Amino acid sequence: MIKLIKPYISFEEVESEFRDVFESGWFTKGKYVEAFREEIKKYTGAKYSFLATSATTALSACLRVLDVKAGDEVIVSDFSFPATANVVEDVGAVSVFVDVDKTTFNMLPDDLVRKITKKTKAVIFVDALGNPSGIHRIKEICNKYNIPLIEDAACAIGSSERSVKCGNIADLTCFSFHPRKLLTTGEGGAITTNSERMAQILDIKLNHGSVFEGGKFDFVDFGYNYRLPELQSIMGLKQLKKLDGIVENRNLIRNEYINLLSPLGFRAQAVADDVVYNVQSMVFLVPEGIDRDHLIIELKKNGVETTLGTYCMSNGTYFRKKYNNVQQTSLFLERNTLTLPCYEGLDVKPIVEAIRKVLNA
Known part of the structure; x- marks a missing residue:
């Protein structure tokens, strides 16, 4: 895995x-x-x-x-x-x-x-x-x-x-x-x-x-x-002591992901020009029409651990019942974002190939 x-x-x-x-x-x-x-x-x-x-x-x-x-x-x-x-x-x-x-x-x-x-x-x-x-x-x-x-x-x-x-x-x-x-x-x-x-x-x-x-x-x-x-x-x-080097390496991995997944319709989280981003999580919006949850399940079968981006807090049962004020863009992101592996020494290509296989792309 x-x-x-x-x-x-x-x-x-x-x-x-x-x-x-x-x-x-x-x-x-x-x-x-x-x-x-x-x-x-x-x-x-x-x-x-x-x-x-x-x-x-x-x-x-x-x-x-x-x-x-x-x-x-x-x-x-x-x-x-x-x-x-x-x-x-x-x-x-x-x-x-x-x-x-x-x-x-x-x-x-x-x-x-x-x-x-x-x-x-x-x-x-x-x-x-x-x-x-x-x-x-x-x-x-x-x-x-x-x-x-x-x-x-x-x-x-x-x-x-x-x-x-x-x-x-x-x-x-x-x-x-x-x-x-x-x-x-x-x-x-x-x-x-x-x-x-x-x-x-x-x-x-x-x-x-x-x-x-x-x-x-x-x-x-x-x-x-x-x-x-x-x-x-x-x-x-x-x-x-080595954090800046870690951040630099993760950005190289991010760039490789973007180059390989953008042609498939995946869109990376946007970062402002004046921002240095540590790439804490390598998150993409999945292409329109793709069932993100199904993609997560199938990628696991192919040996790749993935998860959702993060949560729409206002849609959680507790907060939804108490406030009844679900934020719609946040909800869209919870349902359509995918976190991919990212760490030192990672080979991105097998992950992209697994995605291609699941999407038949």
Whole structure:
């Protein structure tokens, strides 16, 4: 089976540092955690960075930083994994779904403006599948209406727009280090911000609501243990050092896919001219008239692992029953996008041949 992705890390790369941790017995809040935090700051250009157990817990912490409460509205880009809206529901706020562009798969500025109200407490922009195209335009709108912008950059480590790295654009940015991501720590995530005030709140919230003063902890707020351990931080450090090379390689694979699949009617996710795209997921719109789900099943029979692009959150049973406001372009993309394998050393040609075989092309 040709898998969707393979991790860019081996045991040999981390073995000596893992041994160091085991010999020291210092498994959490140690030097590797601090080193990983520092390197994320340097890489993204953000002033502050924090590690978390996942992008989901990172997003949840960001909503707490912004004091989002029951009855508040949070506007979210609809084409995303449901975690983006789940955190909104968790604090009792209202998820307001914004439809997306049919080519970039990202939040539509005009639809965002239409859905801003006096109750809007935050906007969550999703870099769909790692693509940040349009985020600066969304930031301009948020600035105009004085609304904080959270970037769900779960997929976007290594991407940038207007020569600014993801992590250094929004008021708060959240990354994921899940195994499907370019940089994986097994599970894990990170938050970046340029706001000193937000950083101070995060520092407390992510450590059980505590501050360390006079040789002891004082719990000045309620908080959480969302900390990433030392071993996972070592994994992150190793991959972050080679991330730009990974991104460059994935773009070469993307170009080869486009050259071979465009003549068959497959259309790749569009990327703005001023964007560096990390190609987190190699996603195509399937040709008109093709049953995407059938294609996935048949490709698996031919030894190729594929999946849908991602989800129309507003069409999930929970959100559809609660809000009855399905976003139509997002729904179209959920039903007609296909994610293909992409990793170092991949031979694209057998995958394309398998597609040709299934389509009889």
